[in-house]
Amino acid sequence: MPPLPDKGKTPAATASTSNTTPAPHNPIAKVIWDGSIPIQFSWDKAEATAVGSNAVESFFYEAPRCSYFSLLTSHVRKHFVDMALHFIGDDAEIWYDYEGTPLKWHYPIGLLYDIHGLQASAGRGMNGSLLPWKITVHFQNFPADKLIKSQAIDSCQDYFMSMIKEADYLRNGSTKKVMNLSKSDQTQLWDGLWSNNYDKFWGINHKLTTNDNVVARHLPVRIYMPENCPVIQDLVPSVDENNQHRTLRQVLNQSLPDIFPLVETGTPVATAMIHGIIPSLDTSVIWASQNMSYPDNFLHLVVIIK
């Protein structure tokens, strides 16, 4: 970065003038933010064997649930390059799979774990620990038919900001709140996520998620069914026709009435998971959205079939 022309102000002092609001005290959001998953990254056996490096040690990393694989790639690459790998490609060529399923780099890591780890193992009737989560790293043969091929590793930031805007649009009918953030606020939002700094991220994000006592038009919610079903994104009003807060059950019933009846008469066939937790379906969806959304401001509900 070139030096600032105004030598009287340090960059830090300049930044702080636009950012006077600290992150609001929210123990729930903090616990969600601090959630992490221990991951064991192993180099794809075929790739390693092809270059005679089949004894390369795994890389262990405790990844924030709210982070993205793209943000770990430089650490992962460095480990394997230090070990044996000769890699001159772009980091955007590097991809990950779990048990043969390529993992979407534009989904948060915690969501991927809940879908491909917990949801899938519940479907097979297994309940043993999956940790550390065993991920295979590939440096070749990017599966462009299954994963979005990004132009560069920093595409993750563009996708993330787009999700933030999509969430803003659902809440407010426009992306005005995001667009009204200053350039340095937008940078701080991403930097906070990238550097796993809760105060930095929430210092800005609360401006997007607090609605000045105006009820959000719709809440950003996505529902994930097992076995690679299409993701469900319906319009989710936050209150019902009587202006009462809707519950998670009502939201799930709206999209999946057969497996989430409003009144449970027998043994439930399904439940929903957020950040690896099974919340009560009587939880208000406004509360869940405010406290348990991922940093992209979507509430990602992973359906577990019992």
Add this chain to the structure above:
Amino acid sequence: MSNVGTPSTESPPAANLLQETPGATTIDSAAPASPATVMANLRRRGANAKVVVRFKGVGGVPVMKNNLFKITGNRKFSAVIQFLRKEINYKNSDPLVFYVNSAFSPAPDEIVGDLFQCFGTDGTLIVNYSVEPAWG
């Protein structure tokens, strides 16, 4: 449309296009479908509904004479991208950015029917395209 000055933010009347949208009242006497049936139906969700996409070029991009196209609701947004690239003869390597409602860029794996349901305006899904980032 007579009310030109007032942008409509209501759900478009053409929301009926997606008649299979879950949430429709189920008949009380019918037994609930099993999870397997629900998943099978979900894979077909939107397959019988057409979404009308209205393309709007921004900046120096080729503009189409006819800019309204129908696409099946269960297709991914990537299909919209590929279709438009073909129409205006832009290779995959030619830079092109897509937006919905001049507001945000959906990921290529988002479902067209869901985008229409959530962001449709006056019965169409408005997709803007530009050679360089146009909004934020």
